[in-house]
Amino acid sequence: MPVINVEELTDLDKAKMEVTQLKTEVKLERAKVSKCCEEISEYIQSGADEDPLVKGIPEEKNPFKEKGGCVIC
């Protein structure tokens, strides 16, 4: 597989790569932003209850709770 070092590419090569890439991208199928945002929103809502950093966890259950008190080895 060819390995390209970006420093070795001429400006012309880079320009060609960019044009080819843009031509592919213009043809992509896109969805409406409102629909996508609704989906992101729903995804987050459904998972928020199980998200410890959002809901918080009680100190006893927190594996990273402060160390302290007696330790019996």
Next chain:
Amino acid sequence: MLMVEMCHVTFASTSEHHQLCRLEYRSRLIIKSTFIDISVIRLCFVKMACQGLAKGETIHTLKAESETLKGKLEEERAKLHDVELHQVAEKIEALGQFVMKTRRTLKGHGNKVLCMDWCRDKRRIVSSSQDGKVIVWDAYTTNKEHAVTMPCTWVMACAYAPSGCAVACGGLDNKCSVYPLSLDKNENLAAKKKSVAMHTNYLSSCSFTNSDMQILTSSGDGTCALWDVESGQLLQSFHGHSADVLSLNLAPSETGNTFVSGGCDKKANVWDMRSGQNVQSFETHESDINSVKYYPSGDAFATGSDDATCRLYDLRADREVAIYSKESIIFGASSVDFSLSGRLLFAGYNDYTINVWDVLKGTRVAILFGHENRVSTVRVSPDGTAFCSGSWDNTLRIWA
């Protein structure tokens, strides 16, 4: 047929109509036939120049075409831009007060911490530093379990293998090496080192795929590459960035074989791992993109950049849908990660702070102080109970 030579290009003339090109051209005319029609000759020069024969294509034509295509792309994207994410989020309850503090401080590196990764067991961490050391820690106890000294300084990338039995790292040595972790603490890990990836410039980021068998790397040489760990063979390479690639992130396994990369060319590119194709590209940041991270569902990703903003891009809408910034934040964001549900975005900045953003509403919900130098890396633990930050102050902190 009239043969006309323009500079070093020879072509046949026709009498078709065509548009006048804005290009300048030289007209050293050598007429090789007895019949001369000046108007036809002039038109031909222009036509041939416009068609852009391989030799005639110049930077100018390509750049002009590029601009036209970019304009078209923006148009297409704008057609579907009917709302902002925070507007959709207005009806959602705001988050409560956040109390997050440092629960553990991991000290031991002799110089700046550049990268870290969690083990899937949710308690072990691997970190790498400018001092050339790679350390594996037990985050619950803060004990160091393993330490490796790399033959180079600035170990910018490190990653834990899915099995938990190995770590990968690399940096200024332009390589990515895998070290199997031994249960025997006395064993010299460096002896079992396997060199996997070879780039022509520094290694900026590395990640195992879903198994210990393959590694994805990104480099200052502008490429990303997929390697077989066992044989060191290059399986696929990814070209498209026009400058250093600084970060990469694999899509969550449910969404298939893609990954996103971000670089100094201000672009974030999404790639198909099998074909090597760049499937989508986003260029709205105003400076280097230091960090890219997929949103938990795989339908979007976030970026952190030197332009002091973090942004969210939706892959199906094919555009940026949110920007996380404040006038008071003027230092670059070096690293970003999502909480388990995707509601929170943690971002480490060069002003020594970590900002916590409400992904939906676009507002900042907390600012965490503690580090005494730039925050270089931020990662949420696999079960979402805590996150770890690494800094140029030589320490790592666990926050919960």
